[in-house]
Amino acid sequence: MAGIREVAEAAGVSVSTVSQVLTRKRPVSPATRARVEEAIARLGYRPHPGASQLRGGRTGTIALIVPTLTNPFYPMVAAGMQDVLLNRDILLTITDVGSDRRPDATIHQLVSRRVDAMVAAPFGLTDEDLAALQNAGIPFVTLGTASGVSGDVVHTDDVAGAREITQHLIDRGRRRIVFLGGDEDALPTRQRLEGYREALLAAGRAAEADDAVYADFTRDGGRRAASALLDRAERPDAIVAANDLIAIGALDAARDRGLRVPQDLAVTGYDDIEAASLVNPALTTVENPAREIGRACARLLLERLDGEVDEVTRTVALSHRLLVRESS
C-alpha cells in the first residue's frame, strides 16, 4: 500500500506538503494541491490511522456502551447516533457489557483504545468508572443522570413517565398495583419505581412492603417474576413493568394462567419499542424516544470534539408520552 512518501514523490513535493493538503491546516497553492490530489487518487493512498493517532490525533471513534444488544431500545439509540455521525467519518463502536462482565472492564478497554468520546447507559456504572473517563479526558454523555460525575446527560423524565402511567392505572380503578422492576440497582428501575410510588402516595395510598418486585430487563425475567406475583394469594390487578420487555413477559405469564388482559390484569410497559404495539393486547406504555436520544448524544459529543463548548456540562431533556393502548 502506498504511503505518504510515495505520494510525495509522485507529485514532486515533500511529505509535509502532502500532509498539509490532507489536513488543511495550512495553505497550499491550488496547482500543488491539484498535483497532490491527483497522485493520491492514482495511487489509492489512504493515510495510516495509527500514524496520525500517534502524533496526537484522534482515533475517529465514538463508543456506545449498552447493557445488551437484545433490547431493541439500544440498537435504536445506535441508529440515532449513526444518523448524525454518518457523514463525519467517525466510526461507531457498540459494545454490550455482557451479563458476565463488569462495565469497568469495558470502559477500561475503551480508554486503552483511545476512543474520542463515549456514550454510556449507566447500568451498573459507578462514579469511579465515569471518573476514569474524565481523567482520561474523554468526553462522555450518560443516558440518564449519573450522580456526582460531570459529563453531559441525555435523558427523559422517567419519574414523571412512571407517575403518569401509574396515575392512569389508578384512574382506571385498579386496586392492587404492583411495580415490576428490572435489575434492582439500575437507574431506570429506581427512577420508574420512584414515579410509581409518587403516584400512589399522591392518591393517598400507602406503599406496601412488597409493592415492588425485581426481575432483569428481559422478557423471560418478566415472565418469571410476574408468575410469582400472579400466584400470590392477593393477586395484583395491575402490573407496572419497568420496560416493555418485562411487560411482554408479564403478558406471557398472564396467558399461562388464563388471565384476561386487561379485564383481570392490567399491564403497562416502558420505552415503546416496536414490539409494544405488536403484542396482543397492545401494550400501554410510555414512549421513550430512543432514536432522538441517540441523535442528541451524538450532537453533544460532536460539539465537544469540535471544541464548541468548554467546561459547562449540558443536560438535554427529551419529552416522553403516555401511550394508552389495549393492555390497561
Added chain:
Amino acid sequence: MAGIREVAEAAGVSVSTVSQVLTRKRPVSPATRARVEEAIARLGYRPHPGASQLRGGRTGTIALIVPTLTNPFYPMVAAGMQDVLLNRDILLTITDVGSDRRPDATIHQLVSRRVDAMVAAPFGLTDEDLAALQNAGIPFVTLGTASGVSGDVVHTDDVAGAREITQHLIDRGRRRIVFLGGDEDALPTRQRLEGYREALLAAGRAAEADDAVYADFTRDGGRRAASALLDRAERPDAIVAANDLIAIGALDAARDRGLRVPQDLAVTGYDDIEAASLVNPALTTVENPAREIGRACARLLLERLDGEVDEVTRTVALSHRLLVRESS
C-alpha cells in the same frame, strides 16, 4: 499518561524488556517480569494502540456491516459475534450502511481504518467491493454467498426455506400465492424468490408475470406494497414475504382493509425475529438463527486471524426451520 518509557525506568529495565513482557514474544525472567508488571500496575500504564498498530500490529477491531440497525435481525447477529469476541479484547464496530450511502463508501472507510477483519451482509455489495477487501488482505465473511469472491461464507439455505414455506401454503390450499420481496437486487430477496418459484413449479403451477412485488425490508415498505397487492382485482389469498418486517407490514395492510388472517389471507415471514411470535396473529415464518450466525462469523474470522487456516475458503451452513403459527 505513563508511556512505556516511564514503566521501564520505574522497573529499572529497558523499554525492550517492557515490550517483551507485554507481547510475550520472547522469554523474560520471572523476577524481571514481576518488577515490570508491578510498575505497569502502579503507573496504570496502557500501551498506545496507535503505536503498536504503526509497527505492523493489529488494530484489534472487527467490523460488522449491516444494511440497517432497525431490523432486529442484525443486532442479534452482532450479539452473537460479541458472545465469541467478548474475552478476546477485540472491539466490534457496527456500521449500518444507511439508506443514502453506497456500501463501497463504508467499506473503503473501514479499510482505511485497517480493521482486522470484517463481516458483511451482502446487500448491494458488488464483487468489486469485496475484491477491495481481498486486496487489502482483510479477512472477511459474507452473510450468504457472494458470487465470485473468495471469502468465508455463513449462510442458511434461503432457497430451501422459501420453498418449504411456499409448499406449506400450497398444502393449505392457497390458490393465489404472491411473493413480496425486499429490495429487488438484495440476495435474500433473490434467493427467497427462487425458492418460492421452485415450489410453485414443483406443484405444476406456472409462475405468473406479476407473481412478485418488491418493497424494501421494512414494516412500512411491506404495508405499502401489500396494500397495492390487496387492492388488485384478483386479490391474492397468500403472501410470502421476504422477511418478518415486511410480513408484519402486510398484516397491517390486511387489517386496514378488514381482511381476516388467515381466513381471507395467509401471510408468512422470514427470519423469526422476536416480533414474529408477538404479532397477532402470530406469524408463520422460517427461523433464521441470527445469533448462531453471528457466532459462526466471529469464529471463522478468529481462526483466520490466529492463522489456523490458509487459503481455503470455508462455508458454514446453518439450519433453518419452518415455524407454522397462526397467520397461515
Added chain:
DNA sequence: CTGAAAGCGCTTACAG
C-alpha cells in the same frame, strides 16, 4: 535473558 538503536507513517514546529 537483556539492551541500544532503527524505524513504522505520519504531523508539526522551525526555517526560509
Added chain:
DNA sequence: CTGAAAGCGCTTACAG
C-alpha cells in the same frame, strides 16, 4: 507557500 527534520510510542532485528 514549501521543505528538512524531529519525534509521537511502540516493536523488532541486531548484538551481546
